[in-house]
Amino acid sequence: MSKIKTYEEINQKLKQGKAVVLTAEEVSQLAKHASPAEIVEKVDVVTTATFGAMCSSGALINFGHPSPPIRMEKIRLNGVPCYEGLAAVDGYIGATACDPDTPAYGGAHVIQDLLEGKEVVLEAWGKGTDCYPRKHIYTSIHINTINEFTLFNPRNAYQNYNVAVNTTKRMIHTYMGTLLPNMRNATYSTSGELSPLLNDPELRTIGIGTRIFLCGAQGFVVWNGTQFNTSRPKNKFGVPVTNAATIAVMGNLKEMSPEYLQAVYYEKYGVSMFVGIGIPIPVLDEDLARRVSIANSQIETSVLDYGTEGMPKLDQVTYEQLQSGYIRVKGNKIRTAPVSSLAKARKIAQELKVQLQNGQFEISKPIQLFPKNTSLKPLKETEAENG
Amino acid sequence: MVKKRYILNFPPESGDKPLSYHLVRDYDIRINILKAEVYPGKRGSLLLELQGKKENIEKGVKYLTDQHVVCEPLEKRIHFEEKKCIDCGNCTAVCFAGALTMNRETWKLEFDKSKCVVCELCIPACPLHLFEIDFK
Numbered sequence: 001m002s003k004i005k006t007y008e009e010i011n012q013k014l015k016q017g018k019a020v021v022l023t024a025e026e027v028s029q030l031a032k033h034a035s036p037a038e039i040v041e042k043v044d045v046v047t048t049a050t051f052g053a054m055c056s057s058g059a060l061i062n063f064g065h066p067s068p069p070i071r072m073e074k075i076r077l078n079g080v081p082c083y084e085g086l087a088a089v090d091g092y093i094g095a096t097a098c099d100p101d102t103p104a105y106g107g108a109h110v111i112q113d114l115l116e117g118k119e120v121v122l123e124a125w126g127k128g129t130d131c132y133p134r135k136h137i138y139t140s141i142h143i144n145t146i147n148e149f150t151l152f153n154p155r156n157a158y159q160n161y162n163v164a165v166n167t168t169k170r171m172i173h174t175y176m177g178t179l180l181p182n183m184r185n186a187t188y189s190t191s192g193e194l195s196p197l198l199n200d201p202e203l204r205t206i207g208i209g210t211r212i213f214l215c216g217a218q219g220f221v222v223w224n225g226t227q228f229n230t231s232r233p234k235n236k237f238g239v240p241v242t243n244a245a246t247i248a249v250m251g252n253l254k255e256m257s258p259e260y261l262q263a264v265y266y267e268k269y270g271v272s273m274f275v276g277i278g279i280p281i282p283v284l285d286e287d288l289a290r291r292v293s294i295a296n297s298q299i300e301t302s303v304l305d306y307g308t309e310g311m312p313k314l315d316q317v318t319y320e321q322l323q324s325g326y327i328r329v330k331g332n333k334i335r336t337a338p339v340s341s342l343a344k345a346r347k348i349a350q351e352l353k354v355q356l357q358n359g360q361f362e363i364s365k366p367i368q369l370f371p372k373n374t375s376l377k378p379l380k381e382t383e384a385e386n387g
Numbered sequence: 388m389v390k391k392r393y394i395l396n397f398p399p400e401s402g403d404k405p406l407s408y409h410l411v412r413d414y415d416i417r418i419n420i421l422k423a424e425v426y427p428g429k430r431g432s433l434l435l436e437l438q439g440k441k442e443n444i445e446k447g448v449k450y451l452t453d454q455h456v457v458c459e460p461l462e463k464r465i466h467f468e469e470k471k472c473i474d475c476g477n478c479t480a481v482c483f484a485g486a487l488t489m490n491r492e493t494w495k496l497e498f499d500k501s502k503c504v505v506c507e508l509c510i511p512a513c514p515l516h517l518f519e520i521d522f523k
């Protein structure tokens with residue numbers, strides 16, 4: 001019988017400081033000369049991480065009630081629109097929100113400013129009701145003056161992502177960076193063998209309730225992410241060859257660090273936010289040992305043409321090739337560049353490792369696993385109304 | 388022999404003088420023009436690579452300065468807020484001169500300013516807007 005460990009056993013070892021924790025890169029190295037059976041024996045937890053732009057992110061804020069009270073029906077934070085269709089003083093500031101007149105400063109910047117302890121101007125309007133008579137407020141808020149400040153990201157940490165190239169004759173500006181004409185460059189975005197969802201491709205340990213490292217704090221996976229797709233083709237090593245599963249995450253922004261959250265602005269695209277996520281994967285059995293051992297040479301992804309409508313797939317490459325600096329696409333040698341930070345992802349994996357080793361981070365078994373057999377529907381347009 | 392890149396800014400009145408001729412003949416400097424732009428009012432900017440003996444290059448630069456041409460080492464005109472860099476790699480995607488590269492061991496950004504050709508593509512490509520290049 002091959003060895004099987006439980007979450008309780010591993011947590012016990014973590015508390016006693018006896019657990020063996022490796023980063024996903026370290027375990028991939030180890031796997032070159034150790035079998036999955038040996039890895040289950042030797043290793044208890046593997047840390048994975050990513051630090052990349054994740055547009056589907058934002059923060060829930062409760063501003064507190066002013067006196068006299070107002071039902072905030074339109075909210076601006078440093079001029080950036082904040083979603084107000086909630087209770088009187090609750091708002092959700094989306095990372096990509098912006099005032100079209102000042103497109104380089106958006107919701108992500110507001111979140112970062114608050115996180116860094118800067119004052120942010122709050123302006124809100126209401127129609128005035130019997131219980132909320134006030135019609136306007138103009139004041140400033142600070143991380144310490146607001147009540148809840150919760151990061152809630154509906155879609156993060158994509159399991160794999162495409163490589164972007166541009167076959168057209170003009171330069172294009174995308175969330176995958178600047179793509180030069182005639183396939184003069186290629187950009188890719190995941191941290192490869194360190195990437196969280198690629199190390200547990202069947203999502204056996206990542207589900208609702210999984211405790212994670214979220215921008216420096218302990219947060220949680222709260223749901224599957226939007227566009228969660230388990231029907232993508234997988235390669236012979238069991239990983240999807242294009243963007244597939246995703247996670248929705250939540251955590252207390254007041255405990256986070258600006259070191260792991262960064263607002264960005266892509267020219268001619270818009271605002272986004274780099275989010276730092278680390279996920280510990282317990283090595284419960286041989287199957288998981290084999291999964292976390294996956295190496296860049298075994299992870300493949302699709303090369304898509306971002307310049308052509310429908311983004312046709314041109315080729316398939318490995319992360320080993322991507323990280324070497326060049327790939328071959330249909331016979332052309334193309335220079336590659338990452339657009340997410342592997343250096344920072346490594347730092348997160350290392351920090352999470354230390355927290356686990358010090359008994360400061362307890363691993364948690366998902367309360368519920370994610371749905372199986374999901375796929376995506378496109379938006380089908382109904383016939384336009386006359387007139 | 389040394390090689391060094393300079394950004395030159397010409398005032399309108401210098402337009403007619405054979406400056407490069409003097410650099411080549413009087414100071415034995417080899418010149419490589421990497422970028423040249425002319426602005427309204429006959430002002431112009433050049434990115435030059437000067438190759439020659441160190442003391443000759445210094446003399447050549449002094450000669451240009453005496454002719455009212457602003458002549459500054461390229462490095463001085465490139466401003467990079469390195470401390471804020473998150474090593475995302477976006478700028479390396481557009482830098483064909485090989486000035487901006489990722490270290491393949493540490494995956495940190497490396498910037499060799501001496502290779503820059505002032506294409507200025509990194510300026511909009513950096514999502515944190517950490518580059519400024521003073522060419523005009």
Ligand code: SF4
Nearest residue numbers: 482503504506507509
């Ligand atoms: S301007 Fe920027 S992108 Fe262009 S060569 Fe210089 S460093 Fe590279």
Ligand code: SF4
Nearest residue numbers: 472473475476478513
């Ligand atoms: S694009 Fe900007 S933040 Fe990213 S590596 Fe280059 S300089 Fe650093």
